[in-house]
Amino acid sequence: MIFYLIRRAYKNTTDIVLNRIPIENNGPVLNILQLSDLHLENISISPSELYEKLKGEPIDIIALTGDFLDRKRTLPKLAPYLKILNQLNAKHGIYAVFGNHDYVLRGENFQKLRDILEQNGCKVMQNENTTLFVEGNPVNIIGIDDFSTKRSDLKASYTGIKPGTNLVLTHDPNLVLHMKDYHFDYLLSGHFHGGQICYPKAYHLVKMGKLVRMNMIKGLHQQDGKPFYINEGLGQTGVNIRVGSRPEITLHQFSLGIAQTDSLPAI
Secondary structure (H helix, E strand, C coil): CHHHCCCCCCHHHHCEEEEEEEEEECCCEEEEEEEEECCCCCCCCHHHHHHHCCCCCCCEEEECCCCCCCHHHHHHHHHHHHHHHHHCCCCCCCCECCCCHHHHHHHHHHHHHHHHHHCCCEECCCEEEEEEEEEEEEEEECCCCCCCCCCHHHHHHHCCCCCCCEEECCCCCCHHCCCCCCCCCCECCCCHHHHHHCCCCHHHHHHCCCHHHHHCCCCEEEEEEEEEECCCCCCCCCCCCCCCCEEEEEEEEEEECCCCCCCCCCC
């Protein structure tokens, strides 16, 4: 029986869910592919399988919200996935932020991770912002570094921000509880893996911040009336099993609406 349960839990890691999330604001749509928590030490989808799932999808930007890997030996596994993502021809490119596991790497190994991302067409963002235009509408991509390892710097992330729609990419969603004075229209995150092992509940996540105690560990939520999304992750950490959760690929259909006058932070 124990062997059967473990085998079933491992099989769950191959049952990858593709979720489509519409965020409607009566404006032009930005199609966002979000991948989070690849954890390439324990991932159950190959680059070619990932491509087969996503080919033909309309994608404007690709958002990678951290935790690519945490072992030096895994670094060579990253480039093949990034090459596949480039073949999806996202109109406005690929944007990436780091998670807590990425920072397990030190010195030259962490730099190599960053280099691999940049050499494969990713815009790596550490507390900074950039602007793109969608049908003439300015969209600020704000990449905020990992909150759980105390690397987030909201003031730096919003420095020089222009009026427009604010799309925040970050790893740890607990950051939203500290953003009352920093406007965002949509925030994408990961970190919790949907609990990964939820039996009977994901009690082991309690140490991972206030959002868990608020029962916000996956999916679409709101904070101060603003939507944010917690991706369940594509890979696994620790043991390569899932119970009560599934690996996730997310396609966000984000309608931009009209640029808000409160798009600038109140600082």
